[in-house]
Amino acid sequence: MSAFRFIHAADLHLDTPFTGMSALPDRLRRHLQESTFAALGELVELAVSEAADFLVISGDVYDASDSSLRAQLRLKEALDKLDDHGIPVYMIHGNHDPLSASRVRLTYPRNVTVFGGTRPESAIAGRRSDGAPVAAVSGISYPTAAVTDNTALLFSRDPQSPLYHIALLHANVDGQEGHDAYSPCSLNDLRNSGYDYWALGHIHKRQILSESPWVVYPGNLQGRSPKETGAKGCYLVDVSEQGEARLSFRELDHVRWSEAEIPIEDLHSEEAWKERVEEKMEEIRDRLAGKTGIVRFTFTGRGPLHSMLQSGRECADLLLELQRRESLAMEIDPSWSSHGIVWPAGFKVKTGMDLDRGRLVREDSFLGELLRYADKAGAAPELRDEVIEAALAPLMEHRQLRRLMKSLGSAEKLDLLERAGELASSLLTEEGRREGFGS
Known part of the structure; x- marks a missing residue:
């Protein structure tokens, strides 16, 4: 041949x-x-x-x-x-x-x-x-x-x-x-x-x-x-x-979609956070080598900036500023499409409070039991689906929400469970701190 x-x-x-x-x-x-x-x-x-x-x-x-x-x-x-x-x-x-x-x-x-x-x-x-x-x-x-x-x-x-x-x-x-x-x-x-x-x-x-x-x-x-x-x-x-x-x-693609994680563990100020996002933007721009990029950022990890990120206001402000800069670059340069525009499409916050989750999981407490149950459900698909279905049952009468839940894959359901556990940890920890302060 x-x-x-x-x-x-x-x-x-x-x-x-x-x-x-x-x-x-x-x-x-x-x-x-x-x-x-x-x-x-x-x-x-x-x-x-x-x-x-x-x-x-x-x-x-x-x-x-x-x-x-x-x-x-x-x-x-x-x-x-x-x-x-x-x-x-x-x-x-x-x-x-x-x-x-x-x-x-x-x-x-x-x-x-x-x-x-x-x-x-x-x-x-x-x-x-x-x-x-x-x-x-x-x-x-x-x-x-x-x-x-x-x-x-x-x-x-x-x-x-x-x-x-x-x-x-x-x-x-x-x-x-x-x-x-x-x-x-x-x-x-x-x-x-x-x-x-x-x-x-x-x-x-x-x-x-x-x-x-x-x-x-x-x-x-x-x-x-x-x-x-x-x-x-x-x-x-x-x-x-x-x-x-x-x-x-x-x-062969001309526009590349991407996702980028930014850990917050070592970030202790809003200025450091802003600079880290800007550095990540430039890393992506260099990697694309002239292609247009559309990127979604996810903040991960535990650190002192968690509460600020959860509020959403600073994220929205920074996103608008970064988008303004890229829009300006497109206006100034007629050949922008070959010069590496990176459009930040959104920020997702998957951070947690700066606490020792490993210690909490071992505690003989309501929060410890809750975290252990969440871990168990995360590792067992049938139990995970059962927990999510029970939690969302009051909302399933809504047609669009019901359709959305049916479309979720296993990874998306696991993410829901993890975020629920994180939110519960934050709320219970804050409640505990308030009670301790008042006693």
Whole structure:
């Protein structure tokens, strides 16, 4: 077999509206709304500069089934450029952009293969240099928005073919939490298929689930919300003459969401706190190396600034001041988008009073018993859910609150429990101090 190179991308979500971002300055919001298209442009440039033999895209090319004409024209422009450089594209559609979607049907250039939604279809991919066949690429699109069958079981490798076999699938492997169970399958289903590389889409977190065979989620090209933190992009895959693959992740995002923790243990004044936040902003700016960043800060630990942070007033004032500085930088510099704007989106306070929790847990007291019970519930999911459900029962008549609670993941429920324990500790400790002072 001849050595070759391909790119695995997924979840482009072109024309994501980024709703809920009204608090951003107009310049930054427009830049964010353009970011999915900018990431697509970076993908094309990567394919050209790295002389990829072909590109695979594993679903959710568009963000919505009724994708705008603008999004379709931008995609066609990108595909035309790849065609100009002789780079084939193999593509499937996912739950966001199924084949049944009502959208304008633009004619793709000759280099594009879109796999249908009835059963897996296959195509032979060749090297750009000499056209020698190197890979059998198979895929299946979503015919409708909700596919609940295990479509991985429909794939069948040709046992007589010496080519490298790649399968495109938009699926949830092993029921990953927080994602719709579309095209559900197990890792064993994929491992036992005989394919060499499963090019997955649907899960936006970059993951390599297996290396033999390769089972890979590249994640999306551009983060779309505060929950989609970290670098986003695609995998460049080099396959040797022996059929061994080497993967290299390439960053393509133009706006990066991130979260940063700032411990308060060694901070003893408001001035020190302000300087620490500013230092963290500059660290993030340097790390982004020209990209635009949107960051949420979380204050953690125990220290004398806990009460000030809990009041919220100083946090709100500092946040507004930092945002004013970044807004001013955007006004002054026309090329701000390439000079590392870092927008502080919010502060979260997860601090505690400056007390010895370890000692309190060992105490034979109401507070000690409360903390021990909270620790026990935190380690036992069933007990944790029971405690949270009982505590919030009076609020569950409210429709929106009920929907919100049902959407919480295990990590978010654990955070609720920890914050409740911290609040109880603070209140009981303050009450104890007042009683002691008055006696």
